[in-house]
Every structure is written in structure tokens, then in C-alpha cells.
Amino acid sequence: MTAVIDVQHLHKAYKDTVAVDDISFSVAAGEIFGILGPNGAGKTTTVECIEGLRAPDRGTITVLGLDPWRERAELTQRLGAQLQDSRLPDRLRVGEALELYSSFYRTPADWRELMELLGLADKQRTMFGQLSGGQQQRLSIALALVGSPRVAVLDELTTGLDPQARRDTWELIEGVRARGVTIVLVTHFMEEAERLCDRVALIDAGRVVAVDTPAGLAEGLQAGQRIQFRTSVPLDDALLTSLPEVTSVIHRGDVVVVTGNDNALNAVTSALARNQIVARQLRVEQASLEDAFVALTGRHHDNDDRS
Amino acid sequence: MSATAVPAARRPAIVRLALTELRLFARERARFVARLGLPIVLLVIFGSIPFYTQARRSLHGHSLFQAYVPILIAYSLAIISLTALPMVLADYRDKGVLRRLQTTPAGASRVIGAQLLAYLAVVAVTVVLILAVARIGYGMFLPRQVAGFIVAALLAAGALICVGLLIAAVSPTAQAAQAIGTVLFFPLMFFAGLFFPIPVMPSFLRHLSHATPLGAAVQALQDAWLGHWPHPLQLLTLAAYLVACGLAAARLFRWK
Numbered sequence: 001m002t003a004v005i006d007v008q009h010l011h012k013a014y015k016d017t018v019a020v021d022d023i024s025f026s027v028a029a030g031e032i033f034g035i036l037g038p039n040g041a042g043k044t045t046t047v048e049c050i051e052g053l054r055a056p057d058r059g060t061i062t063v064l065g066l067d068p069w070r071e072r073a074e075l076t077q078r079l080g081a082q083l084q085d086s087r088l089p090d091r092l093r094v095g096e097a098l099e100l101y102s103s104f105y106r107t108p109a110d111w112r113e114l115m116e117l118l119g120l121a122d123k124q125r126t127m128f129g130q131l132s133g134g135q136q137q138r139l140s141i142a143l144a145l146v147g148s149p150r151v152a153v154l155d156e157l158t159t160g161l162d163p164q165a166r167r168d169t170w171e172l173i174e175g176v177r178a179r180g181v182t183i184v185l186v187t188h189f190m191e192e193a194e195r196l197c198d199r200v201a202l203i204d205a206g207r208v209v210a211v212d213t214p215a216g217l218a219e220g221l222q223a224g225q226r227i228q229f230r231t232s233v234p235l236d237d238a239l240l241t242s243l244p245e246v247t248s249v250i251h252r253g254d255v256v257v258v259t260g261n262d263n264a265l266n267a268v269t270s271a272l273a274r275n276q277i278v279a280r281q282l283r284v285e286q287a288s289l290e291d292a293f294v295a296l297t298g299r300h301h302d303n304d305d306r307s
Numbered sequence: 308m309s310a311t312a313v314p315a316a317r318r319p320a321i322v323r324l325a326l327t328e329l330r331l332f333a334r335e336r337a338r339f340v341a342r343l344g345l346p347i348v349l350l351v352i353f354g355s356i357p358f359y360t361q362a363r364r365s366l367h368g369h370s371l372f373q374a375y376v377p378i379l380i381a382y383s384l385a386i387i388s389l390t391a392l393p394m395v396l397a398d399y400r401d402k403g404v405l406r407r408l409q410t411t412p413a414g415a416s417r418v419i420g421a422q423l424l425a426y427l428a429v430v431a432v433t434v435v436l437i438l439a440v441a442r443i444g445y446g447m448f449l450p451r452q453v454a455g456f457i458v459a460a461l462l463a464a465g466a467l468i469c470v471g472l473l474i475a476a477v478s479p480t481a482q483a484a485q486a487i488g489t490v491l492f493f494p495l496m497f498f499a500g501l502f503f504p505i506p507v508m509p510s511f512l513r514h515l516s517h518a519t520p521l522g523a524a525v526q527a528l529q530d531a532w533l534g535h536w537p538h539p540l541q542l543l544t545l546a547a548y549l550v551a552c553g554l555a556a557a558r559l560f561r562w563k
Contacts, residue, residue, distance in 0.1 A: 051410060073412060081410035086403035091334040096327060103323045104411045
């Protein structure tokens with residue numbers, strides 16, 4: 001399958017700070033591709049180069065066969081972008097905004113249908129300034145799609161939305177992909193990346209740390225399983241640390257947390273049974289994308305910040 | 308569907324942008340009334356005071372009122388172009404409205420061109436209003452060199468709007484745009500003869516005045532009003548401001 005977006009050795013610096021050091025990845029047609037990383041990792045700069053809003057210092061970018069910077073006029077016809085912190089005039093009505101923006105494109109989508117799809121039909125006459133945060137965000141998505149783009153780049157799609165609105169938006173994005181649009185999603189929500197993305201590029205300090213499916217990233221971790229339980233009697237750690245399947249044992253209050261490979265659960269429960277120790281409230285967790293994130297970037301992730 | 312009218316969807320984007328801008332302008336009701344209404348209020352005040360309406364030998368038999376009508380036109384031009392326009396445009400930049408437009412095929416020239424069109428329309432409405440009130444309310448004669456008046460008014464409006472676009476381009480924030488516009492407004496209005504008419508200025512100030520956009524505008528409008536074709540130098544001055552500021556604004560225009 002040919003790549004819709006191809007980024008090779010992208011480098012971009014502002015004055016003396018390097019925003020993007022060396023980033024390469026490619027996105028296949030019809031994919032939902034996530035760009036994930038801590039604050040200041042260079043996510044937004046990367047997508048701004050893809051959108052043709054910034055010229056790379058070095059490296060090449062091809063989007064739908066176009067050079068985003070040199071062929072920006074053509075690219076804007078085929079790529080829809082939703083930016084962070086981008087408002088509309090407060091007194092512009094929803095319907096007016098959609099109608100206006102659709103007039104910019106050669107082959108616009110039916111803006112009324114789009115308004116319907118995004119649940120804004122009853123807000124057609126409402127001014128932008130009077131919309132809730134979630135409604136403004138949905139209008140923003142609608143405007144990114146109004147030119148019926150082949151590629152949509154969505155930056156911090158659900159930041160500032162309540163959990164319900166966030167889930168609704170995810171469903172919507174899956175619907176958009178089902179219509180054949182390739183989607184690049186910049187996010188810092190692990191849950192969002194896990195739920196939506198086919199593949200994720202993990203970016204840290206201007207470099208790509210890993211590119212894989214969310215599950216693949218998590219599986220790549222050493223710690224395959226995390227097992228938690230309480231015991232009826234105090235536990236001698238040596239009992240478990242001696243097992244080859246176990247990598248660590250720690251205590252959180254009276255909860256024992258054991259990490260180990262994929263066979264750890266079997267080994268731990270057998271060892272406990274042999275010693276007649278009853279494990280209560282036993283929980284097993286597979287390593288998540290979040291664990292992969294922490295392991296690969298060496299950073300704890302702050303869910304409330306935006307980059 | 309009727310085949311007679313051009314479907315709304317076929318209207319060029321620049322026209323739609325300009326119409327949207329006009330709509331937004333009209334929705335700012337308080338400001339809308341202040342900007343369009345203040346020159347009319349001043350006109351009514353001047354027209355109601357005999358001091359202004361009596362014919363004067365020093366003004367070649369015309370009244371101060373007659374001398375003030377072109378100045379009030381310049382005043383509305385300045386208010387609209389130097390305070391309203393730069394603030395609105397810089398505010399769009401602050402809020403990311405322009406940034407969003409940058410991701411669409413609209414393009415900078417269309418966005419700037421639409422502003423120019425929209426504000427030309429606002430200015431045209433204001434000028435017609437002032438003319439109507441002066442004519443109907445106070446029996447003032449209409450400009451006698453109609454073509455000259457229209458040319459002068461268009462050039463003046465174009466020049467002032469381009470100065471406004473330039474202010475918007477160089478201002479880092481909406482507040483800065485407003486500050487620059489306001490600071491420029493008073494000296495420019497001084498040279499337009501708001502405080503005392505250009506003909507009674509000392510010659511050095513008069514020459515300086517002719518080199519400013521509003522001074523040139525008032526002279527050109529006044530000449531046309533009295534039946535003469537405006538002096539080419541004044542039209543050239545206005546055209547020079549239009550081209551120079553317009554080009555600089557387009558060049559310095561920033562989306563973000």
C-alpha cells in the first residue's frame with residue numbers, strides 16, 4: 001500500500017531550540033495514525049510541517065504526492081486541519097461558518113449533512129461565542145472536513161471535552177475513517193490513542209522512539225504482566241523473587257504487586273498454592289500503552305497538560 | 308431550482324468573505340452605531356449652530372458647515388480604517404481565526420482583499436449617509452464634479468484602509484493595533500482640518516497636510532465638491548499611500 005504521508009528525516013529548529021531533531025514515519029491510506037509524546041516533544045511542529053504551515057529546515061515531506069510547503073495551495077484542497085487554540089469570530093453563526101468555509105473548496109462536502117453528522121443541526125443559527133467547548137470543538141472538526149479532504153490532521157482533538165463528548169468524538173472519527181479519510185491524530189490521551197489509532201508514533205525530544213500498534217508497543221515491554229493481590233498471612237518475598245518468571249515484587253500497603261513475563265501469573269499462583277497462601281482480590285493487568293510510554297520516554301505522563 | 312440567479316454557492320470566496328465581514332461588522336451593534344452615527348451626530352450639531360452655517364468671505368462665500376462636510380467624511384474614513392479594521396483583524400490573529408483560514412485554500416490575498424472590499428462598502432454607506440443628511444437636512448448642494456468626487460473618495464478610502472491593514476500587519480496584538488490606530492488618528496485628523504480648516508493653516512502646515520493621506524483626501528473631496536477636478540498631486544498622494552501601504556501590508560501580513 002502506498003504511503004499517503006511520508007516524512008523523512010524532518011528537522012526544524014526555532015532560533016536556538018530544536019523542536020524536531022530527526023523524525024521519519026509514513027502513514028498508509030485509510031489509517032488512523034497517532035502521534036503521541038510528552039509536552040514539547042515536537043508533535044505540533046511535525047504536523048504543522050505536514051500541513052504546510054511551516055517550512056522544514058531539513059528533510060523531506062510528501063503528502064498525497066505533494067510537497068506541503070511548495071505546493072500548499074493544492075494541498076489545502078485535499079488536507080483538512082484542525083488546529084489547537086483556533087477560534088472563530090464570536091458572532092459568526094455555525095451555519096454561516098460552514099457555508100463560508102465550504103465555498104473555499106473545489107469539491108466541498110455537503111455542509112448541512114456535516115452539521116447533522118456532528119450533532120450541530122440545532123445550532124445552525126447559534127453564534128460561535130455562545131457554543132459550549134464541546135460544540136466549538138465539533139464545529140472545528142466539521143470545518144476540517146468541509147472540503148471533503150483525503151487526509152485530516154487533528155491536533156488535540158478532545159482536549160477540554162468532558163468524557164461523554166470525548167467518546168462521541170471518537171465514534172465520529174471512526175465514522176470519518178470509514179469514509180476513506182486518512183487521519184493523523186496528535187494526542188496526549190493514552191486512552192484515545194489506544195481506542196482509535198491503528199498505529200502510533202511515540203515521539204520524545206524531537207525523535208521517533210517507536211512506531212507500532214498500541215498493543216504492539218505495550219507487548220514490546222519487558223514487564224508483560226502486573227499481578228496484584230492481598231494475602232492472608234505476611235508473604236516472604238523470596239518465595240516469589242526466586243521464580244524465573246518474576247522480575248520484581250513490591251508492597252503497597254498490604255497489597256503485593258508482582259511484575260513478570262507472560263507466564264508470571266501461572267508461576268505465582270502455583271507458588272502461592274504450594275505454600276497454602278490464599279491470594280485475595282487478585283488482579284492481573286496487561287502492560288498498557290501508558291506503561292510503554294513511561295518506559296520508552298522515561299517520563300511520567302501528565303494527562304492535564306497540553307503540548 | 309431557478310436558473311436565473313447565480314446560485315449562492317457559485318459566489319466567489321472573496322465576496323463571501325467580504326459579506327461575512329460586513330455581517331459581523333453590523334452585529335457589533337454598539338460599535339456599529341458609534342462608528343456610523345458619530346459623524347452624523349456631528350453633522351447635525353454643526354448644522355444646527357448658526358456660527359457654522361453662515362456664509363463667510365474668508366471661505367470664498369461658503370459656510371464652515373460646508374467646509375466641514377468633507378472633513379467629516381475624512382473623519383469617518385479614519386475611524387473605520389484606523390481603529391475598527393486593525394483591531395478586528397489583529398483580534399482575528401490573536402484568536403487563531405487567521406491561522407485556521409491559512410489551512411484552507413482561501414489564501415492571504417483573498418483574506419486581505421475581502422477586508423478591503425468589506426470596509427470599502429462600509430465607507431460607501433457612510434459617505435452616502437453623510438451626503439444625504441447634509442443635502443436633505445441642511446440643504447447643502449451635492450458635489451458638483453461627481454466623477455472627481457467618486458474617484459477622490461475611492462482613492463481616499465483605499466489609502467486609509469491600506470494604512471489600517473498595515474497597522475494590523477505590524478501590530479503584535481489587538482490592543483497594540485488599537486493603540487497605534489488611536490495614536491495615528493489624532494495627528495491625521497489634525498492635518499485633515501478637524502480643528503481648523505486647511506485653508507487657514509500656516510503655509511508650512513498646509514504643505515505638510517497635503518502630504519498626509521487625510522489632508523490630501525479632504526482637499527481632493529473639497530475641490531470636487533466645488534466643481535473642480537481634484538488636483539492630480541492629491542490623487543497621486545492618495546494612490547501612493549494606497550499602493551505603498553497595501554504592498555507593505557500584504558508583505559508583512561502574518562497569520563499567527
